[in-house]
Amino acid sequence: MTTDEAAGTEEERKAAKRAARRERRTRRRFARRQWRRRWLRWKPVLAVVLVLAAAGTAVWALWFSSLLSVQAVEITGLHSLKKGEVRRAAAVQLHQPLVGVDLDGVRRRVAALPPVESVEVSRQWPDQVLIEVTERTPIAVAQIGDQLRALDSHGVVFLDYGQQAPEGLPVVRTPEGTSAEALAEAAEVISALPASVTKVVDHVDVRTVDEISLVLTDGRTVVWGSADQSTTKAKVLTSMLPMDVQTIDVSVPGQPTSS
Template sequence: MHSGEVQETPEVTRTRKRFARRQWARRWGAWKWLVGAVLVGALLAFGVWVVWFSSLLAVSGVTVTGTGYLTAAEVEDAANVPVGEQLARVDLAAVTARVSALAPVATVDVTRAWPDRVRIAVTERVPVAVVDVGGVVRGMDAEGVLFREYPRAPRDLPVVRTFAGADADARQEAAGVVAAMPAELARRVDHLEVESVDQIRLVLRDGRSVVWGSAADSAEKARVLLALLAHPAQEYDVSVPGQPTTRG
């Protein structure tokens, strides 16, 4: 050791190292937020690219559930989901509208099934009666919507016969009558005759008839009619359930 050199003591060495560490920490503290922001930005950019622009999450197919009368293929054709398009870009509202336009569909729920499919959950309409339309037997739901065809009228569904002038509103009224019938009454009904919204008649299997009127108060009308049927008559009028009448 030269006589002019001053030997650094251990305490001085430790102090100097602590000072260096503090200096490094201050410099890193100034940069770490910038580095972190750059990394987060890069990850976000990569995520946006993967979801919205890459083929990694592109639509590969459609899953359809809930069909009965319709087939999954019919729903897929109507949905017209763009296979190959990024799943995030698929217009679910447009798909929903196209599937909802199918007459047998009551409701539909369209969702993304990550990573690469569209799921379409269909609820079909339920027939409450059948209507002969130009020689074609059509199923009608509780809202009066004609939505399917039958080769012949099912034995467990009442038949609705419409006359000239009976429109969609009249069919809807008839559907409301059918939907309100208790099973005990429905079993006795052969068919309904519908002239207008407030001129609905039931024809029973034994040939007797019932003037029903509109669908208003159908539950009460059914209760009154079941009590009246114990009294022999050819025609029952429950159009005003509080003042029922019989004839013949």
């Protein structure tokens, strides 16, 4: 073989190698394009599958798994009520899915307890229901017939004291069958009394919404009328207390009388 023939053969081999490399690169590029096309076709399907799987897992965890079921009912804010009373009223079923608890229903049932002024109910993930109670605050003892009941600032009677009422609260005396409106008026009157007057009041006598009077510890009577202008009436009464009279009438605070 001549030198020229050998050189030509070498060049042909190199050319063949270059062609082979180009062909491999072409095949790899083609394979990548084919893979990308398949991926683009299957990508939405895979996304849907993943979403469905995640949704199925969430549904299972929320509704069927014991991991997110009610294991306890936490109750806060109690003073006169017992936790057992609130739990019975709430009627939250343990081991039910936490997501399925009827929070509004629980709230209504607990709010129906007389000592409850307001209540908030919430889910505490992963496995508790929280009931936050605000109880009514007594401002007076309502003596209704022979019963002693707690009276709040809205005129709601909510607790039976039995035969022993707590000391330090003014007493409201009223006959059985007194309307809720009359009790609300009495509560408004008591709320308007300054401490200097409250301490000399033996009890508040309530007949109707317009027939409210104070009986003082020294036996004197204060005719109050309705709860209208109670703040002004309290100021007028304070100025008239030193008077040596048996009856003070502040039902019309602009024209008080005494006798």
